[in-house]
Amino acid sequence: MLTVEAFSMYIMLCVLAPLLGAFTLLFLFIFEKRIDLLEKQTREIALERELQTALYNQLNQEIQPHFFFNTLNSILSLARLNRKTELIRSIETLSKLLKFKYQTNNNLITIDEELTYVNYYLEIQKIRFRDRLHYEILTDPNVTQAVVIPFLIQTLVENAFKHSFEKYIGESYLKIVVRKADKEIYMTIWNNSFEGQENVPHEGGLGLENIVKRLELLFPNSHTSVQLINTTDGMTVLVIFPFLIKSEI
Template sequence: MLTIEPFSIYIMICVLAPLLGAFTLLFLFIFEKRIDLLEQHTREIALERELQTALYNQLNSEIQPHFFFNTLNSILSLARLDRKTELIRSIETLSKLLKFKYQTNNSVITIEDELTYTGYYLEIQKTRFRDRLQFQITTDPNVKQAVIIPFLIQTFVENAFKHAFEKHIGDASLKIDVKKIEKEVHVTVWNNSFESQVEIPTEGGLGLENIAKRLELLFPNEYTKVDFKNSVNETTVLAIFPFVIKSDKLGG
């Protein structure tokens, strides 16, 4: 015969067992839903990265035809002026430029490579503008192996020619300055202007706007900036982005 105490324990077990079972099932259900949400979030992050990569590569590829068209247009002007010696030299420089470009398929390059690439473009323009063009490049040695998006400096330089030097006769002065300030890279391109440019030259999204988008995609959740200032006598374009060594960003 059961006493009152064992009987009370028996009743408690009978009452609590279903509740414990229900709580256990509820916990498992919540845990399973949590796992599903985490997996979904992980998939969404992966998908977002894929979309960002695709968009970045698209923006990167869009700027290249724009650059090559303007370079070929510069060479064509030499042919029209029958400047054969300079034309041959420009074509040789363009071939070096093309060879340099297609040696790598990386979506980012070092600042040193970007300056080399830009230097080829300036060689072509120097042949075209002769003594009228004067340019100066100042680079902090500490930033040469830092990463940069392709055509950033190139686009700044090209805008100076398209929106200033090619429109007016006169001395064409250009300065490129690349330096490290704390944990950031500051790229500044200055040129003398002949008239105030009312709007930032975007070239339908292929200029400064393109660069701003690519910097945001390459350095998500980090500070980046593309700034444009102009007056009657000068134009300055500034890009700011994190200082990252190539081995850190590209894995070697």
């Protein structure tokens, strides 16, 4: 025979069991929805990264034909002037450049690799412009292994030739400085201006717009900047982006 206490406990269990079951089902339902939401957010983030990577790669590919076209155009000018010795040297340098390019065909390179491109290009231009062209490259010793988007310096150097050196007769000066300040890289590419010259790169052109977009894609949560500084003695392009070693990305 049940005691009053046992009977009361039995009634309590009969009342609480459905409630506990209902709360358990509700908890499982909420937990399952939460898991589904997290999985959806993870998929969306992965998709967004894939889209950003695809866009970044596309922008990298866009800039390369312009670089090679400008280089070939420089070599063609030597052929037209019948400067055979310089033409042969330029073709040899272009061959080295192409070999280096396809040995390091990455979407992210070091500053040291980028400057290798630039030096090959400047060698060709030095052959073409002879004693008219003067250039200097200065780098902090601790920045050479930092990452940079491909053809960043190269594009700005090409702008100096396209918008300045090729249009005006006179001494052509180019100075590239790469330094580290705190946790950022500061790049300055300066070229001299000539009297009466509108020495301003085409702001809406592919080169600068491409650089801005690629920097934003590569460093989405960091400060990046591309500034045009026009002074009495020339044009400076200042580029700022985070200092990161390749192994940290």
